Amino acid sequence: MAVNHSDFDDLPMESSDSTWYKRTLSGILTKTKDKKPTPDGLWEKCKRCKEVVPSKEWLANHCVCPSCHYHERIGSAEYFEILFDDGNFTELNANLSSGDPLNFVDSAPYTDRVVVAQKKTGLKDAVRTAHGVINGQALCVACMDFAFIGGSMGSVVGEKIARAIDHSLATKTPFLMISKSGGARMMEAAFSLMQMAKTSAKLALLAKAGIPYISLMTNPTTGGVTASFAMLGDFNIAEPEALIGFAGPRVIKETIGKDLPKGFQSSEFLLEHGFLDFIVDRTELKATLSRLLSHIQD
């Protein structure tokens, strides 16, 4: 479950300013000579409190540190495993892959970047969608993968979310969106931007049909994702200490010319300012979702 931090060095997203992984206060300041290597596969070390936990226990705890409750970043595979009963689900549109409508080239062609990301992650793009059952209740889930180009939203992300909402509409199944994204994918420029309108329009139809929509925000949820589907839940919820915001922290810092207050744009900050219904620990997620849905599903 170790996250490779070099994955996040080059994030081509609108709000990409990577501040959230520069842990200047705690964490990765250990000098190489002070590092204590552990054999792979047996132990996990919490990135924050350095507690060493047996891998089995770490996974059973959904990659949340039992000691300090630090939520390690996980992907769609882990969320589907955590949520769906017996890990059973049916994936939707699993083979949708990105086009290159603008023939975009920066330091490398966009098509190459997509292929590299696909090889590295084994994923087709930055979101996976599936339906299944959680504690006996049917649920349609779209879950973003940060490992794929920073969870950035291009046409595939927008289209898969739109089609998942269509599935919820057709089957009258509640919809859960798990966001984890740096925002719109720059290499699809205005095509990315319009995914915000597309997904929001679909959510309007879901709302009209009276089908519940739960939006779970995880670290990080920023940019165009925050300014569209992530903030439109009947219930907006978040994992603890996630970075959630519209503009990235560096952009704001540069604009106002001051350091940002501690905890600014954290889940706790958003809860305090009235934009979240509640914060949920990952170990409580499945039970909490079931309890919430039990009030509104017949």
Next chain:
Amino acid sequence: MNTNWFDFEKEIAEMHSQLVKAEETHAQGKLDMSDTIEHLTKKIKEAQTTIYSQLSGWQKVQISRHQDRPYTLDYIENICTDFVELHGDRHIKDDKAIVGGWAKIDGQSVMIIGQQKGRNTKQRQMRNFGMPNPEGYRKALRLMKLAEKFNRPVITLIDTPGASPGLEAEERGQGEAIARNLLEMSVLNVPIICIVIGEGASGGALGIGVGDRVMMMEYTWYSVISPESCSSILWRTWDKKELAADALKLSATDMKGNGLVDGIIPEPLGGAHHNPEEAFANVKATILSELQTLKAMSPEQLVNARIEKFSAMGVVQELPA
């Protein structure tokens, strides 16, 4: 005529200063300069036609930001009558970066809303450089809901370098405010016409940009990010803005070609600031003709077509399983 020339108009600027001198001399009656004046006028027009027929993406971005370019209130003043400005989001305050209210175009009442930039330092500060805060988007939505209530069309004029990035904007939910507008605009039961009259930067533009018709004026830009910020993120330098502008395909012609906007409103040669009257007339004509088409549609037809249009945007491929 405009005297603030772009660097790519140097040749025109020189001829123009000669023309001004010639006209002065002629006016003093010392010499008959009419031949020179005629010649220079013709030359200027030729040079402008050449330059403006091959503008780069970055040059169009520059034109969209020209300090003399007409802004939202100029359009309202010149194409509408009986404007009644409406203020405030009813929660926090009145955001001066977005203006709106009832107005009549050729006698038809519409709700017209747009981002407003300032012309001097004081105004720019008051208008926050056309960068709205959440309360601006919430004011815009309040006015759109009024338009729906009283069955009047909505016209939005887009001209923003982006939604405001700041402490207060985040505290008050910039993301939520824009997201809410996208959702509500997609199902608003009256016609919506959106026109990019200057800069169309990202979510800040789209926040008032979901419409039955989305039009761009000829020398404007619309994309997910400004070329400068794109350059800084992808190339790690501010110097690749020209490259970024081309790569983003942010011009009206590219956006129309990619099916992401519905039409282009022509501008006078040299940009809207060279002949504002012509720009006003073109915008007015477009609004009137589109309104005529849209008013014939039922609310249900409008909303269905609007959602279908945005749902079709995006390029994906199905890989073999």
